[in-house]
Amino acid sequence: MNGFYADKQAAAAVRPEVLEAMLPFFTENFGNPQSLHSVGQKAARALQTAREQLARLLNCQPEEIIFVSSGSEANNLAVKGLALANQARGKQIVVSAIEHVSVLKAARFLEKLGFKTVQVPVDSYGLVDVGKVAEAITPDTVLVSVMMANNEVGTIEPVAEIASLCRSKGILFHSDAVAVVGNIQVDVRAIGLDALSLAADQFGGPKGAAALFLKKGTKITPLIDGGVQESNRRAGTENVPAIVGLGRAAELAMMEMDKKGQRLARLRDRLISGVLTRLDEVILTGHPERRLPHHASFCVKFVEGEAMLLGLDLEGIQVASGSACTSKSLRTSHVLTAMGLDPAVAQGSLVLTLLDGTREEQVDYFLEKFPPVVRRLREMSPLYTRFLEEKKDVHR
Template sequence: MNKLIYLDNAATTKTAQEAVDAMLPYFTEYYGNASSIYSLGAESKKAMTEAREEIAGSIGASAQEIYFTAGGSESDNWALVATAEAYESKGKHIITSKIEHHAILHTCEYLEKRGFSITYIDVDENGVLKLDELKKAIRPDTILISVMFANNEIGTIQPIKEIGEIAREHGILFHTDAVQAYGHVQTRVDELPIDMMSASGHKINGPKGIGFLYIRKGVKIRSFVHGGAQERSRRAGTENIPGIVGLAAAVKKNFANMEERNRKETELRDYLIERIEKEIPYCRLNGHRTDRLPNNVNFSFQFIEGESLLIMLDMKGICASSGSACTSGSLDPSHVLLAIGLPHEIAHGSLRMTLSEENTKEEIDFVADELKGIVERLRSMSPLYEDFIKKEEKKHVQ
């Protein structure tokens, strides 16, 4: 197959043409500062207001509860740091999970250095948060629970409703990193007990460098960027109008056909999982089999290194990853795979493939065929695999 097959949509997505078309006028025609009082600035402000309403509607929020940011990492940092600062007189204890994105984990490390206490809750072998541990971890000084909506590596969807209800019952704020979930599953805050939620544009065919933080009305957290009065004095800086408009266009397109897109992606996902499990021995599907993002496929293959696998797939025109794009340069095994109980040697042989509605069954068959051959080739060069096969043969002889 002489074309690129892109299976790394959890890392980033292609910007939708609708988003590009919506953005273009705000670079050269309606380029006024939204804080200005003249008509050129008013056009920018009007576009931003309409975009905010579109995005708010997609999650069942009010427009006043949507705050634009530079993306998911900023939104996560804001939710944790500003909450910690605002509520530290009440307590300095925060609860999160062991499989969060590093935007959460590294922010928690930063807060620990500032005197806050962080509890990291375990997950089960499918990556689902252990609710009993969560309940036991709550203390009188707990001020925030932050658990991701769906995991960026293994695709497992968390029991967000139950987590939010536990937080509400104890008067604790609940934040969820929904960067991977938003636009792929329903994340309606009018139906779920969520106080704050992070999302990012480039995960849903919007532009890079734009995202938002939902902050429920009544939640008193501090400003994150200081300066002007933008974003109701909570996040200073001239607004990224082209990015905001592009995000809203992507949201509109995304939510209009989410159900149909999810159906197609789920069918392709399950087909790829079935082929791999049937045709490639000594592999393990990572993440919950059904409660997972519709486009996520994550496998660990014994006796091979994930990096070699990615390089050989790339030579065939297939783009995939071994985990989070933010840690692709790291030689350490995924903290997510270790948290679900995989030993280091198996976690090193992981592969994440995240589909889009543009992928076809023909492409998936090509990927499965090539993957089967590549795994066989890499294992043929592995002394560990050779020893394993010899031991297995001896067992059968005996």
């Protein structure tokens, strides 16, 4: 047993096959894809191969891929770039209340330029209601952005329905699929997306490589001006080794995704039911069925997330939390707040995202170590003492 790392969403090891594909592009194949000589052209070909590999995973054309540096950049490019380039069609943007901050803050930036943002609420499972999206749309709406699955609670959103709604009204639709691509099947054609964000580090690729799928013929304003890279849509010398890694990771994901997803979903269910049976006053956050196969998230009442995280770390278990104390901004997760969770309960947030190689014995190890960590913290929690006293009073 080498402990249990369950924070895949924050970071995961680059797959050995991916690293192997990348390495030559740091050394012998160091060329700049924009150079016309043979050294440069070798890098250009590698870039093209990666573009084709990713296009196959998404079921799109290679020229519909824009390589960027991170999921946040892809989201910024989508929201700002689409809104700015298409503002003649309208100046209102519709987003869900649980989008990643890179979408929400990009929208806030646009507000300073005279755009208007409407946030669509979610239900207690973190599910976006398509009807509410329809209500938020006005003749002035230029862009709708709703994530494919939420990173904090794992809920998979009804993006196909939202896409068809947008299509029927001639509105651009972007989906942040950073938590999704490479983990479950995503067919951008079948869904009917105009733009989609993804990041390599979520499926065995390196940090520093991400992409925006942009449907052919869609106008976009670049965030970075300069050279002609990425067909004039993202200037700057391409991060060739990382992009090669993204391509190879996409190829591997395509072959293994379904089998891997089924295996992880079983482990996830074992973990969720194990936690809920071993501890009382714990809430599963997010949707019980419509959730990412590798994602389990909870709110443990009367304790604070960071303290649990530290306690677990001392047992060799690494997880994440959306509590205010865990975030350096000291703000409670906007996702949990939008789901209507009591802010005090939201402080007990715990998020586990399973690595591809997670084993059943690791899940069982967690189920053994987690309850004592919670019990220890509850014993020193004034809120738990109060809860027990109130319970006693009720039974009296």
